[in-house]
Amino acid sequence: MTGSTLTWDVEVDVAVAGGGACGVMTALRAARDPDLVVAVFERSTREGCNGAISSGSLAAGGTRFQREAGIEDSPERHAADILAASGDHEWAPVVHALCAVAPGLVEWVADELGYPVEIGADMPRAGMSVPRLHTDVGRQGGARLMAHLGAALERLPNVALVDEAPVLDLVVEDGAVTGLVVEQNGVRQRVRARSVVLATDGFAASPELMAQHCGDLGSPFYGGVSTATGSAVPWLAGLGATFRNMGACLRSGLVVVDHGTRVSPALPFNGAVLVGTDGRRFVDEEAHGYSSMAGVLRRQPGERAAMVWDAETMAATRHSEMMRDCLAAGAVQDLPDLPALARALGTTLDAAAAALAPLPGRRPLVAPYHLAWVTHGVLATQGGVVVDTTGRVLGPDGEPVPGLYAGGGTACGLAGPSSDGYSSGNGLLSAFGFGWIIGDHLASGTRVGSQASAEREHVPPSG
Structure with a gap:
């Protein structure tokens, strides 16, 4: 949706499309700045998100939980394992950025949010050189983790999670994303925001998009949520954004x-x-x-x-x-x-x-x-839109689209061009990791366009 003289129904600082793992983490981190008003618009929490039906295992290298168990690891080793499995070395800046924040993320969830975390020393995985999956004590899975994070979000005075509020479109003015079109109780509303974050998940529940991009997978059982329909794909395509690894x-x-x-x-x-x-x-x-x-x-x-x-x-x-x-x-x-x-x-x-x-x-x-x-x-798609290491969506010229971020299943994941390159824990690493990075970027007061392009790490626009 474009326009230059729009009227607005709601105005916030940060509007997040999607209340799954990436959306919730983005809101939690951004809301640490008390001057920011954050709104998370979720299509429906009734079914839950892919994070909730996952094992809830958080991959991180170099945590205190590993050190206490005598496991030597580091973000660099974690990234090397992922890249060895995916072969996608062009995506290395993003991989390293996510692995760099993973230890702090895990420890913050445990220490600041009070989630019962332990290292899964009994959870070996192919391609993982040391145990680095962190899980909850009692092994209750992703539903427990997402419920805990959701409760933490509810306690924040400057955040609103709006349920049964599907996002229908982006608002674009003069090439910048300035808000969202949201439906509540059958009524469309325009939400103005200085920053918009797309965390609407991938497209594994879309038969059309799966046939277009992943037809070689045959007719597999689908084990994800029905809301993963790739709703952000046409919005991003309309902006001229580039996608990577859509077949993974x-x-x-x-x-x-x-x-x-x-x-x-x-x-x-x-x-x-x-x-x-x-x-x-x-x-x-x-x-x-x-x-x-x-x-x-x-x-x-x-x-x-x-x-x-x-x-x-x-x-x-x-x-x-x-x-x-x-x-x-x-x-x-x-x-x-x-x-x-x-x-x-x-x-x-x-x-x-x-x-x-x-x-x-x-x-x-x-x-x-x-x-x-x-x-x-x-279970989920791994292809998605190209972003930089701070989660900003890159346009056709390789420059950030003003006002727009993406993470989780909306952004290109870590499996590389093939599903065989997926490493255990990559899904939540990408979702929570980008939520952490984007939320911190917003909370720091850094706004889109405030950094010179020479200060940014670019990732390739295609692959």
Whole structure:
């Protein structure tokens, strides 16, 4: 929406589109400046956001929680691991910026906001050189984390979270974004803001956009929220903004068939094996992250396989929220011995025994066994708009669009051009990290256009 002589229904300093992980963190940090009035407009909190249905694991390198556990790590090592997985070295300035703020973010959530954080030393992940996933004590997942942050937001006198208020468009005047068009109770309102932050999530719930950008993924199970429709994509395209890596997604090869729950990513690192519908083991399970594993399962007959593990593996993983959900849903079969396992796999005793044979250096599984048939799914998209290291949206000339920021699923993520490049924790790192960066940038009093272009770190406009 454009115009030069508009009337306004509401005026604020910061208008945030989207009340998920990025939007809430942006508001929390920006509101530390008592002179800023912040409004967060959320389409609907009834279903929750992708942050709420995630595991709530916060990836950070160099925290005090790691040091107390004797784990040596740093933001630089964290960034190196992400870039090794994604291969997207052109996006390195953003990766380094997010990893740099991650330790402070985790410690602030724990120390200032009182969230019960611990290092997940028992949460190994492919491509993660040391344990760096931070989780809540009790492993209750993202819903607990988002509820805690939401409660902290409600206590702030200069913030309003407006629910059931979908954002419909941007207001653009003379090339600058000066506000939002919001619908409340069926009435459209123009909200004027000095700074607008787009945190409306990606487009994984849009069949049209998924077909356009991610058609090669087939027909995966969708495990995200229905509100991730990519509503910001046409607004940004209308500004001439550039998008990157639109074919990349956060995928999962751990989705339980006919249930939609997910088994724990830690299973393979505790001995679990994957067996195909032909009764044969077909992959080194520890060599793939759960996003990369989705592509492996997509190529299997029937696009599924049996994840098999034993009591020792179950004891090491059953306390996670994913395994609790699977067990509560009846998604796990209990098999007393090898003959029972062979029958469940539809194969012979010898073939079942061969499938369980441990790879070098790994322990053998011991009866009784547990089994879940898993397939591939999509949880969120990873492609998005190009931003600089402070979250400012870059226009077609590579310069910031005045007044406009983007983060979370709206901005280009950290997986690189392929879903296989996704590293565990990247989603919340990008969402909370950009919320932290943007909120701090706004709270500092720095306004769009106040820094010379020579002082900014640019990222490439395409990829």
